Amino acid sequence: MRSWQFDPSILAIALTIIGVGLVMVYSSSVAVADHLTGKPYFFLERQGVFTLVSLIAAALMFQVPMTEWQRLGPWLMGVGALLLVVVLLVGRDVNGSTRWIPLGSFNLQVSEMVKLAVVVYMAGYLVRQRERVLHRIGGFAAPMALLGVLVVLLMLEPDFGAAVVMLATAMGMMFLAGARIWLFLAVLLPGVMVLAVMVYGSEYRMRRMAGFLDPWQDPTGTGYQLIQALIAFGRGEWFGAGLGDSVQKFFYLPEAHTDFVFSIVAEELGLMGTWGVIVLFALLISRGFDVAKRAERAGLAFHTHIAHGITLWLAIQSIINIGVNMGALPTKGLTLPFMSYGGSSLLSNCVALALLLRVDHEARGALGKAGRGPTEVNA
Amino acid sequence: MSGAQLPPTAPGRRQFAIGLIAVMLGALMSRAFYLHILDQDHLQAQGEKRHLRTQALPAARGIIYDRNGEPLAVSTRVETVNGEPEELVLQREQLPRLARLVGWDSAELTEELERRACRKEGSKHIFLKRNANPTLVRRVEALGIEGIFTEPGERRFYPAAEIPANIVGFTDLNGKGLEGVEYVYNQRLAGSAGSERVIRDNHKRTVERVEIVEEARNGEDLYLSIDRRLQYLAMRALEKSVRNNGARGGSVVVLDATTGELLALANQPTFNPNDNKDWIVDHYRNRAVTDTFEPGSTIKPFTIAAAIDSGRFTEQDLIDTTPGYMMLAGYRISDARNYGRIDMATIIQKSSNVGAAKVAMELKAEQLHHMLTQVGFGERTSSAAPGEEYPFPGEAKGHLKPYREWQRVEQATMSYGYGFSATALQLAKAYAVLADHGRMHPIRLLRLEPGSEVPTTQVITLETARIVQGMLESVVAAGGTGTGAQVPGYRIAGKTGTVRKAHDGGYEEERYRALFAGFAPASNPRIVVVVVLDEPSGHYYYGGEVAAPIFAEVTAGALRLLDIPPDRPLELLRMASAGGKS
Numbered sequence A: 001m002r003s004w005q006f007d008p009s010i011l012a013i014a015l016t017i018i019g020v021g022l023v024m025v026y027s028s029s030v031a032v033a034d035h036l037t038g039k040p041y042f043f044l045e046r047q048g049v050f051t052l053v054s055l056i057a058a059a060l061m062f063q064v065p066m067t068e069w070q071r072l073g074p075w076l077m078g079v080g081a082l083l084l085v086v087v088l089l090v091g092r093d094v095n096g097s098t099r100w101i102p103l104g105s106f107n108l109q110v111s112e113m114v115k116l117a118v119v120v121y122m123a124g125y126l127v128r129q130r131e132r133v134l135h136r137i138g139g140f141a142a143p144m145a146l147l148g149v150l151v152v153l154l155m156l157e158p159d160f161g162a163a164v165v166m167l168a169t170a171m172g173m174m175f176l177a178g179a180r181i182w183l184f185l186a187v188l189l190p191g192v193m194v195l196a197v198m199v200y201g202s203e204y205r206m207r208r209m210a211g212f213l214d215p216w217q218d219p220t221g222t223g224y225q226l227i228q229a230l231i232a233f234g235r236g237e238w239f240g241a242g243l244g245d246s247v248q249k250f251f252y253l254p255e256a257h258t259d260f261v262f263s264i265v266a267e268e269l270g271l272m273g274t275w276g277v278i279v280l281f282a283l284l285i286s287r288g289f290d291v292a293k294r295a296e297r298a299g300l301a302f303h304t305h306i307a308h309g310i311t312l313w314l315a316i317q318s319i320i321n322i323g324v325n326m327g328a329l330p331t332k333g334l335t336l337p338f339m340s341y342g343g344s345s346l347l348s349n350c351v352a353l354a355l356l357l358r359v360d361h362e363a364r365g366a367l368g369k370a371g372r373g374p375t376e377v378n379a
Numbered sequence B: 001m002s003g004a005q006l007p008p009t010a011p012g013r014r015q016f017a018i019g020l021i022a023v024m025l026g027a028l029m030s031r032a033f034y035l036h037i038l039d040q041d042h043l044q045a046q047g048e049k050r051h052l053r054t055q056a057l058p059a060a061r062g063i064i065y066d067r068n069g070e071p072l073a074v075s076t077r078v079e080t081v082n083g084e085p086e087e088l089v090l091q092r093e094q095l096p097r098l099a100r101l102v103g104w105d106s107a108e109l110t111e112e113l114e115r116r117a118c119r120k121e122g123s124k125h126i127f128l129k130r131n132a133n134p135t136l137v138r139r140v141e142a143l144g145i146e147g148i149f150t151e152p153g154e155r156r157f158y159p160a161a162e163i164p165a166n167i168v169g170f171t172d173l174n175g176k177g178l179e180g181v182e183y184v185y186n187q188r189l190a191g192s193a194g195s196e197r198v199i200r201d202n203h204k205r206t207v208e209r210v211e212i213v214e215e216a217r218n219g220e221d222l223y224l225s226i227d228r229r230l231q232y233l234a235m236r237a238l239e240k241s242v243r244n245n246g247a248r249g250g251s252v253v254v255l256d257a258t259t260g261e262l263l264a265l266a267n268q269p270t271f272n273p274n275d276n277k278d279w280i281v282d283h284y285r286n287r288a289v290t291d292t293f294e295p296g297s298t299i300k301p302f303t304i305a306a307a308i309d310s311g312r313f314t315e316q317d318l319i320d321t322t323p324g325y326m327m328l329a330g331y332r333i334s335d336a337r338n339y340g341r342i343d344m345a346t347i348i349q350k351s352s353n354v355g356a357a358k359v360a361m362e363l364k365a366e367q368l369h370h371m372l373t374q375v376g377f378g379e380r381t382s383s384a385a386p387g388e389e390y391p392f393p394g395e396a397k398g399h400l401k402p403y404r405e406w407q408r409v410e411q412a413t414m415s416y417g418y419g420f421s422a423t424a425l426q427l428a429k430a431y432a433v434l435a436d437h438g439r440m441h442p443i444r445l446l447r448l449e450p451g452s453e454v455p456t457t458q459v460i461t462l463e464t465a466r467i468v469q470g471m472l473e474s475v476v477a478a479g480g481t482g483t484g485a486q487v488p489g490y491r492i493a494g495k496t497g498t499v500r501k502a503h504d505g506g507y508e509e510e511r512y513r514a515l516f517a518g519f520a521p522a523s524n525p526r527i528v529v530v531v532v533l534d535e536p537s538g539h540y541y542y543g544g545e546v547a548a549p550i551f552a553e554v555t556a557g558a559l560r561l562l563d564i565p566p567d568r569p570l571e572l573l574r575m576a577s578a579g580g581k582s
Helices: A008-037 A042-062 A066-090 A110-128 A130-135 A137-156 A160-177 A181-201 A203-213 A224-236 A261-297 A301-325 A343-378 B013-038 B040-051 B085-102 B106-117 B134-142 B180-184 B186-190 B228-244 B296-310 B344-350 B353-362 B365-374 B408-415 B424-435 B462-476 B543-561 B569-581
Strands: A092-094 A097-103 A106-109 B052-057 B071-083 B126-132 B148-157 B194-200 B206-214 B249-256 B262-268 B318-320 B325-328 B331-334 B341-343 B493-503 B506-520 B527-534
Touching: A008 A042, A008 A261, A008 A343, A042 A343, A066 A097, A066 A110, A066 A137, A066 A301, A066 A343, A097 A110, A106 A110, A106 A343, A110 A130, A110 A137, A110 A160, A110 A301, A110 A343, A130 A137, A130 A160, A137 A160, A137 A181, A160 A181, A160 A301, A160 B013, A181 A203, A224 A261, A224 B013, A224 B040, A261 A301, A261 A343, A261 B013, A301 A343, A301 B013, B013 B040, B040 B052, B052 B206, B071 B085, B071 B134, B085 B106, B085 B126, B085 B134, B106 B126, B126 B134, B126 B148, B134 B148, B180 B186, B228 B249, B228 B262, B228 B527, B228 B543, B249 B424, B249 B543, B262 B543, B296 B344, B296 B353, B296 B365, B296 B408, B296 B424, B296 B462, B296 B493, B296 B506, B296 B543, B318 B353, B325 B353, B325 B408, B331 B353, B331 B408, B341 B344, B344 B353, B344 B462, B353 B408, B365 B408, B424 B462, B424 B506, B424 B527, B462 B493, B462 B506, B493 B543, B506 B543, B527 B543
Parallel strands: none
Antiparallel strands: A092 A097, A097 A106, B052 B194, B071 B126, B071 B148, B194 B206, B249 B262, B249 B527, B318 B341, B325 B331, B493 B506, B506 B527
């Protein structure tokens, strides 16, 4: 038996982000938890359990060879699509969105699982249909059509954020795989136009857009949440108000422990804290691309696509979440990977991390087999 | 894996993706720098606008004590429960429980909340419950309703209830003095509220104290000259007498003769300041200082004092009161019976109107007027330091015409107390002059601190005062009109008065005011007591019959409580041995 080998810094970075996340989830939720349940540790305890379960799941998933994922890709896709239908039928409605399937004391957010399935499926597709993807319009259009169905299902929940992340990740994977540039332009330009029409055509979306562009225009309405987030940044200054000393978490900033946990980091830890978290994500992303390169060197195409997909997913989702927190992007219901409160998100992020490490492990194995021989001979 | 196979990544695309992501992360870091550092003033100001509140630091209102440190008015900490109607109306299912706790009708509360929630301008905020005790506040908080917050406050409590109510007064719901000492010394009692800046959470609860803008300065405690024990005594005696004699009301004033300190002042009717449900506005006022009346025969000692001080008369001079009445400008002045030729002492002892009038006619109007003003009639009873209020709100000065306007008949009636008006407190102050050997002291409501000087003016000569004291003793002695005022063991001096109540420019036949004014012990007077009984409606209505017994009861109790030794101890011994034999 070969011992496991992968870049330990990836695990270290991810665990650091998870650790910071746990502290910040506690700090940002303490007032809300006490108010809602009378137990200040309520969200911390649950997030702790989620973390434990997710890490165990990740350890188990790490054992599964990549060939299995490649084989199961279309099945996963099918199950993901089915779950998206199921959630519309039996899902739990929270704040006007049906995103969760209730499982006892835990609610499963289906879109988190679907993101993972799309990455695995797309990686397999890019290997199987490589020629068509590179040279035929159909090779690009076919997965887009499938993704279109998923996007429609996600929009029915609605979960616009998940749709954006999923679509961007899949398109990014195809871009890296070498699909022709004009195809992206052909999809993106009309896409932007359709979006513009949708925004201008709906007063609701228009107001959401205006609330993002100039939150101060309607500080108690559409701009409320963003203003509260921005105030958190202003209060943070260079080194923060101090851990635990956020004021915004006292019912001013809604979703302070979920989608807006980054704002509480900003308030309590300041610019050093926000830059620190961004740097952690940057390191994780760059290590992800390193893994992809290594897999590519080892000649493992599926592995390379998986590493691309997972890295892009984490990059896109963290950039959008942080951008939203800082008013650089319109508000979406997206978590900050590894940090925000939420079991589904943490679980899918950890499993994705396990896949990334597995890719690294198998790539290093392949390279070792190829490279060790001559080295040993020389010795 | 054949070397011919193309790599899974198109050339340069990963670098492009990495570059794009790096640019975006860089943009986020710049944005973070902008928000944290460059825009911090604006954002913090916006934050403070939302979090920071300046809230009052309440100052504790001073305690009002009696002269011995017994509390007459104290404040207890309470909470005011406030609500935000906009949030409360969203929790309709909780409203009935809330309403029950804060003592509202459930439907009424819902309606009121909805009305306020719809208000376009002004404060929507609602007082749900004032003066809530901590237990209630905890129970309201336990409901877990949003939009409820509490504010600390104070509630005034009066331990002696109605007994000193007319002096102490009371405060309004916001703790501002409205009557009595609470009103007059409001500024000193109130102190000044401070303010502090706090960070509040979005549920309006204080999360953190930022700074104290201004420290609260607690109000000053006040020590009144009132003796709570004497006040009880006076009130009980008065209340009993008003009830037994079917009187409309009355007053008892007890003064320290040597300092002018007010020891007790009881009025009937009065009110209980702790229970605002049965407040009747007419009962608030301190009748002993706000209501004036013609003092009647109680003035005669001052007429005689004026006569002797003027040098026109000596105490031995005899006045012929025969035939018991006299006519003056068509006006009949009469005595109860024909006393014949009598000396000054007898005029006082028998309360002869004719005698007093005849003496007065011999004097210049100026001399009589001078005497009356010197002992304080027509003036406030107390002095006030610059910038301070007089201690008795609404005090009446009484009416005393300038002597140049007096007609002859007025000079005559003035001598036995008709034709001018005074308050019970003025009468007591004037008697204090006689008691303290001709010295006048302004009336004090605040305790005289030990060692401080008593303002004193000699307004009647010592000799005259001594002579009149003796005459007043004869009133209470056998043969006088005021024997009902006797107190065993003590020499008592005093004067009765029974005055027809003035009404529409004339006098009523059947409505009287019974008076008794006096002091004790006569050998070295320490206290002055004045009793006024308004319209005793029973069989008895003379001052000597209904007012003198109250005087006796109050004086006896006061002398004992103040530990003033008897100046006729043998009488007590005789009584004790007589009691032993029976």
